[in-house]
Amino acid sequence: MNDSRKNLIENNLDSLREAIDVAAIAAGRDPVSIKLVAVTKSHPLSDIEIALSHGQQTLGENRVQELTEKIEATKEHGLACEWHMIGTLQTNKVRFIVGEVALIHSVDRIRLLRAIEKYASQQGIVQDVLLQVNVSGESSKHGFGPENLGHVLEHQQDFPHIRIMGLMTMAPHFEDPEQTRPVFARLRQLRDELAVKYNSPQLTELSMGMTNDYIQAVGEGATLVRGGSAIFGQQYC
Numbered sequence: 001m002n003d004s005r006k007n008l009i010e011n012n013l014d015s016l017r018e019a020i021d022v023a024a025i026a027a028g029r030d031p032v033s034i035k036l037v038a039v040t041k042s043h044p045l046s047d048i049e050i051a052l053s054h055g056q057q058t059l060g061e062n063r064v065q066e067l068t069e070k071i072e073a074t075k076e077h078g079l080a081c082e083w084h085m086i087g088t089l090q091t092n093k094v095r096f097i098v099g100e101v102a103l104i105h106s107v108d109r110i111r112l113l114r115a116i117e118k119y120a121s122q123q124g125i126v127q128d129v130l131l132q133v134n135v136s137g138e139s140s141k142h143g144f145g146p147e148n149l150g151h152v153l154e155h156q157q158d159f160p161h162i163r164i165m166g167l168m169t170m171a172p173h174f175e176d177p178e179q180t181r182p183v184f185a186r187l188r189q190l191r192d193e194l195a196v197k198y199n200s201p202q203l204t205e206l207s208m209g210m211t212n213d214y215i216q217a218v219g220e221g222a223t224l225v226r227g228g229s230a231i232f233g234q235q236y237c
Helices: 003-026 046-051 064-076 090-095 110-124 147-152 177-197 213-219
Strands: 034-037 058-061 082-086 102-108 129-132 163-170 205-207 224-227
Touching: 003 034, 003 046, 046 064, 058 064, 064 082, 064 090, 064 177, 090 110, 102 110, 102 163, 110 129, 110 163, 147 163, 147 177, 163 177, 177 205, 177 213, 205 224, 213 224
Parallel strands: 034 058, 034 224, 058 082, 082 102, 102 129, 129 163, 163 205
Antiparallel strands: none
């Protein structure tokens, strides 16, 4: 194992965790309520091993092929971890990840819910998911419009093998990350309103915030924060 690489990843993890804890305390929150998802995109198994050995148990991937390869690799090497699918998910790729990941963050359409239900039913499992919400209304962003979330939750009984655990959003990129706060605050408000209106106490999760805006996301209630380059450095070619 490359000692300099090990030191870099461990120091980055320590710094990121400390920053999350400080942001949580400043917002009057318990740091334990926030889970860091280490995004391993393009990084090798050796980096994953370093992160796991340093207590980082939750890992995320954007692409299905890379995700399935890494799930298999960690299993083969006896590495205990929890995988999350965080990227855009095509319906024809659903069968590869249902039952293999602890959480799918990026459910952005009814058709995708139906596909997840199909494969979860075949396996006799319940798959945890988050609904991706296009809070900012940007045409480049995936996700349900806020006005469509109620329709999904009204029909939860149509998906008995899916547990909707909360919401996810991607904020626009701003030079000043403080400008993301209204987006994150709106997602929290939506989550709280929907949990009450549709008697859905399991709606506890808010996946929001990445390397550039996680401080603001934590301040507005994020329970799942993604970190990639802040942990592993820039992506490998």
